[in-house]
Amino acid sequence: MAVAGISRRQALKSVAAGAATTAILAHEAVAAATTPPRKHHWGMVIDTQRCVGCEACVIACKIENMTPPGVFYTVVTREPLPGSRNDRPVFMTKPCFHCEEPPCVPVCPVNATYKRPSDGIVVVDYDRCIGCRYCIAACPYGARWFDFGDDFQFLPAAGDQVSPEYKQYRVRTPDGSPVGNVRKCTFCLHLQDESGEYDRSAGRWPACAKTCPGHAIIFGDLDDPESEVSKILRERNAVRLKEELGTEPSVYYLL
Amino acid sequence: MTLKRAFWTVGLLGLVPLGIGFYLRLTTGHELANYGSIIPWGLGVAQYIYFVGLSAGAFLLSSLVYVFGVKRFEPIGRLAVFTAIVSLLLALLAIWVDIGHMERFWYVFVYANFTSPMAWMIWLYTAYFVLLVVEFWLLMRRDLAVARTLPGWRGRVASVVGLWSRDTSDAGLVRDMRWVKVLAAIGVPLAIMFHGGVGALFGVLASRPYWHSGLYPIIFLVSALASGGALLAVASAVFQEGWRAHRQMLIDLGRVVLGLLLLDALLQFSEILVGLYGGDKGFVESLQLVLSGPYWWVFWIDQMLLGLAFPVIVLASRLHLDPRWVTAACAGVVLGFIGVRLNIVVPGLSVEEIQGLTEAIADPRVSLAYFPSAFEWMIAIGIAGLGFVLFGLGEIFLPLSRHLQPDANVHGGAR
Amino acid sequence: MSTTNVSRRRFLKTATAIGGGLAGTAIGSATAGIVRAADGPSPGPAELDRRFGRDAGEWIASCCNACGGQCGIFAHVVEGKVVKIEPNSWNPNNYSNISSDFFADYDPAVGVRQGATICPKGNAATGLLYDPDRVQQPRKRTNPKKGRDEDPVWQDISWEQAISEIADRLRPLRESGHPEELLWWSEDHSFTHPQQDFCALFGTPNYSNHSNLCDVERKASFKMAMGDERPLADFVESKYILLFGWNPTSALKWIHLARIITAGIERGARMVVVDPYLSDTAAKAHEWVSIRPATDGALALAMAHVIIRDDLYDKDFVRDWTSGFDEYASLVADKTPEWAEGITTVPARTIERIAREFATTQPALADVWSGPGQHTNGVQGGRAIALLNALVGTFDRPGGMMIPDRRGAKWSQAEPETPITAARFDGLGDFPFGHGSGVYGRGFQRLIDGSGPYQPKAGMCVFQNLVMSGPGSSKIAEGLSKLETFVVVDTHESETARLADYLIPGTHFLERYDVNAHWVTWPAVGLRQPVVGAAERQTSPWPYRGGIFGQMAEYEFVAALGRKLGLKNKAGADFFSVGALSGEPIEDLTAWYEEQLSNELKKGAPGVTLDEMKALPGAVWVDEKGTRYEKYAAPLKPTLVVDPDGTVWDKPADDPKRKQQAIVVAGDLWTGPEAEGGVKVGRIIAGGAFFTDGDRILNGPKLEGKKPGQIGYAIGGSDPRRGFFTSSGKVEFFNAKLPEKKDVNGQPVDAAPEYRPREWMPNAEFPLYLINWKEASHTHTRSQNNQLLVALKPDNPLIISAETATKFGIADGDEVIVESPNGSVRAKASLSSRMHPEVVGLMHGFGHWALGRVAKGRGTAVSDLNTIRYDPLAGQACHKEICVRIRRA
């Protein structure tokens, strides 16, 4: 299935167009100069007490983002608490933490992954990423996934899958981005409206949080003192993982 | 000569898997690779740091000749620089095939992110590569100018490679060598920086306790020197009939390799001790994997036995006076270092960043187990084969082993 | 399309791109797509957003059926394909089973504001909808040999051929006067009514359904104790939650369970889970009580002992609303915690403590499901557990076990021209607490050994995988193989389907209709509607909507078959051709079913037509009156009207359709003057007229051949109340009449819930209990071909405690052989201290030898180790009663 807009873009991509390197660099400078101001700090509070380990979040995310096998923007671990009797598991869903100091970002040799200035979401520019996977090695939380081009063998064919990620609506082909790129949780930013807002009642909300049977994934703006996440963080003791690394995750856990 | 023929055979045979591997890479991308998202780097990256190490090591040894004027190693000077070039090319090939979008490799130049050790590394080895090529060209220039009169292909190639230079004067040579010295002198810190940079590339990752150590860049350097020296010894033995023509040099090289090897072993050992003492869980897990994981034999047989015990025993015993044993010992080091590189890349990655991560999902890409697939082996073996072929071609077309005129002035000062 | 071609093209493309890249560097040029937007990555053209984005296409309200839960969903349909399933926030089933909890967060514009939810199976539903392994075309068996391991050697046939051949094979049964020789098995919540109508009109009493595999023991337990089949736990308002062998936060059936349980805990409830395995639910509990399988009844009796001994029970409730307490107290007098410890392995100290906590933390509830309820002693054990609720008086009170309000859509069984007189093949009547869903096991046994009242010739299995989901795969396969004609309607080639003569493609739930009662405590009805369907159908003379392969929905198939057989109802009408509302003939099969549903909705509590239902937000009807508590105490208003002349009518005088029901004679209702053969059918109680039977108040006159339902209770002259639907109108600790009934083995039924060991106990040869369960990742045996779910749970390792593993020389990850007298299977050992040391266990559903390419050969089949087994009181299939030995493979 060829979608007009997409194949055109792809054609554009593989043809080396006229703009000179300097022009690109200049454009980068312009982009940098027009960096939008920080409007939000999207984050999550995940309540492990509420999480029942059902993994609905995992599947909802896969379907929302049409990710291939082997790519899981969030996973649910079920490890026993150290020292617990009876191997009693603690369920924990783990998306990307959209760290304030994300170690995955500085290592990228081509600036393909970066923290969005306006809302702190750590994104991957599929058209830029060369697929070196250095960022995977650098992420201390196992939140990045390489798209090997694998497809579900017994699900609808690759060409039928259009991923809404980044509102780019890429048709999956065996060799076009995001195949060959590193992928990760985007906080479902494609569900934001033009001005970068989510709308829960309209279903424009991270898919994992939206489906969570335990209501364990609480999403919102950490910069907004009135948001549910901010309130919880004020009222309860939340922790972040591997705090000692200084990554400052935007995802908190209630234990 | 038979050794050389064997080299050629191996090399040409190696091109077959390379061709197939390359075709598969272009048609199936990474689907056939066995690494995944938990262990995102595999044989390709190991091979890359392996060859990069060889390159830097060989180059640094060449600088003994061209910067520090150590005459003893003069016979392998050019060979060393050539080795550095070939190894670098192989390294770049290995990493090029390994990235997800081969057609975008050049983004690194236009969009370089200088907070990334990888970007630094790429810029450095680009500079290093240019420097190597120029230095090498200068080293050969006069011989090429002479060789252009040879009949047939060799002459024509010499003419082109020599950029049609006709200057065969001694003055020209002296001028060349002065530049060589300058370049080699620049090259030393460059090679150190760039290879140290490869170490840093791993070392900076706080996410990977096994790598995250200040010692990493230094270990990388020492090990580069050891492996580069060993490779040179082997190359010299094969291509320069080393064990007949440069007996003493080989023996000396053997000594140097021994020294470097021991230093490297000491550093590695202390690194392990520090890591164990620090008791970092991730580090210990990785180490356990190395020592007693499913691929324990890579460490014990390849690295320790073939790459360390055997060469140390040979080089520290009276056998070290026999250049054939030296060659064998150095070959052991060269092979052993394949294991070293694999054991840097894979165990460092095969620790869960978050406990239970790999059990959370049932997918071969979400796994702590990794063994290279046939496809990866094809590429790796193919690239090595290509190395053989490049060496062979160099031997045929380039004045690699021709001695320079024994002219005292050529090398200038310090000796 | 040849793969070589593709790869050549791809090779060239990539190679060119690389060349382009090289050229790019050389000339220092760039491509357009890689220039980064300020707050990138740059979105694609807006046109794509319009075409594929969230606002593209349609969001159609429906109900999930990936398991029996029927949760509300929205399906996003873009360009004719379902791309995503999301929760339906208007549907209480997706949020809470208590109306105050639901409405507190409810906004008519958006549903519950916090958002409703769905489980992984629902999220992954498209994985099965578009599963390439689905059966797309009717198939006919060509291999005459049948058996578990026989290849049917299918031949594809047309729908026309399938329906007429099946009709031709069924017709002789009716013509020979033995329609009862048709057996029918169906699922229990989807399109069951047309199937029941078909059976009734065809003339067979042998309609059975899923519940027999599921929870009829629990139904019987509660029915005996408090007269209702399916009370629902009010977790969210509870302060003490005690679960016996129930795994509700993982075996998520009604998705609200996950929320109301975790919310209950968050609001201060303490949760204790009694289970031999530290289930994923036990992982959420404060305490896991590890118990020896099938001994839960003993634990409950010992708890009762402590509660009564220490005088901790709710005196008012026991006095006013229970019967047989004294007898019960003397029964448990010697059921000390020490006594129970010996049986259950639960320390007496623990039993003492839990009993006291349970009785003193209010409100508390005790619930039980498949764990104890799929063993041969599950009915009385479950009854003992149910009675714990009576001791603390929380039945139908906030935080207790709620009596569901079952008003929903209303269906009335089609009546045949001639009443069915043949006995049920499975002898359901022999089971004193048997359930209308039948006794599968007994049926299979009788098929095998010919011991039934007759030998059935044909069978129809719809939406069931009997061979794997019933106990004793080999036996069940053997039984089914005896049928001359076996038809299976399934979406996949299940293990059961491989025994069929005709395999009819089923629809996926996204392709069909149904109305669903929801499992909440107040009336709520949701609509399932087709969200996709083929534009083109195969050539078939039957007019219908069709699924994505153009296949008939199950109800359309049944109706088509009914038409082919010319089945008529009592009024002589062609039942499957006549609209239920209009009474007019309807050609279109889909339209016919739409009218059936419309009729059920219109006559039922919603009182709306199908089209009106579709227009409701979320296509769900919710009774705004909400949850009512203590319904048992509610005064019963008379529905009968008494004229001054003593005539009794069913409706007020202004209703033209009113019919005379009785006459009043000296305070009693009579069908007529006694002299004219009138019968006494009721009483005037507290000034109102009621149909009665003793102290029970009925919804109709108890006459020859009529079985009116109990709607209330009035002792002597006391005010009529709803009461409990037991014979005494109260919760029954003890019922002296029970021993008059005999169980299927001829043993008298215990008047009180005595503990008796289950039938199959471990011995020296097979020393271990083997249990099994469901988890969130899969549904029974039907989801293992869904690659999405398989990524979550690829197989079912055998969980063994370290202690037991050492005893049998087994290490973690070992391949083990699990043997019972009935069979032997392989499993992967997983050592965990989550398992009771006398027990091994594994998740149910894996070990397929058919169903699809992903499922086949994955994991371990439980039922292979079992044999046909059903409990003697309710006839429940006993999946969890297995004994095994294990060794390293």
Ligand SMILES: Nc1nc2c(c(=O)[nH]1)N[C@H]1C(S)=C(S)[C@@H](COP(=O)(O)OP(=O)(O)OC[C@H]3O[C@@H](n4cnc5c(=O)[nH]c(N)nc54)[C@H](O)[C@@H]3O)O[C@H]1N2
């Ligand atoms: N994801 C998912 N959810 C489902 C279903 C599904 O297939 N998949 N099926 C739905 C259906 S139809 C049903 S009936 C429900 C059933 O839901 P549950 O009643 O929860 O059924 P199970 O998980 O089979 O068994 C529950 C627990 O009983 C334990 N058990 C086994 N034997 C004993 C015993 O003798 N005593 C005690 N105390 N415990 C024991 C098991 O270890 C298990 O943890 O789940 C529903 N929900």
Ligand SMILES: Nc1nc2c(c(=O)[nH]1)N[C@H]1C(S)=C(S)[C@@H](COP(=O)(O)OP(=O)(O)OC[C@H]3O[C@@H](n4cnc5c(=O)[nH]c(N)nc54)[C@H](O)[C@@H]3O)O[C@H]1N2
């Ligand atoms: N060992 C063991 N056995 C058990 C249990 C257990 O815990 N342990 N649990 C028991 C319980 S509680 C229950 S309720 C039963 C359930 O047992 P079943 O009701 O038999 O359910 P499934 O095993 O899922 O089989 C359903 C069949 O219907 C097919 N199917 C799925 N969707 C559709 C559809 O939309 N239309 C049609 N026509 N077919 C469809 C599937 O392909 C599959 O073959 O299993 C029981 N069996």
Ligand code: SF4
């Ligand atoms: S969906 Fe919610 S409850 Fe289920 S695993 Fe994910 S976070 Fe936990």
Ligand code: SF4
């Ligand atoms: S969790 Fe990992 S991928 Fe996400 S921002 Fe942090 S470092 Fe980057």
Ligand code: SF4
């Ligand atoms: S894989 Fe892509 S995003 Fe990650 S570091 Fe490499 S180029 Fe950057």
Ligand code: SF4
């Ligand atoms: S926020 Fe969106 S992308 Fe991230 S894990 Fe949740 S569903 Fe996936």
Ligand code: SF4
């Ligand atoms: S529990 Fe899950 S599978 Fe079952 S009906 Fe609800 S959403 Fe569907």
Ligand SMILES: [Mo]
């Ligand atoms: Mo069930």
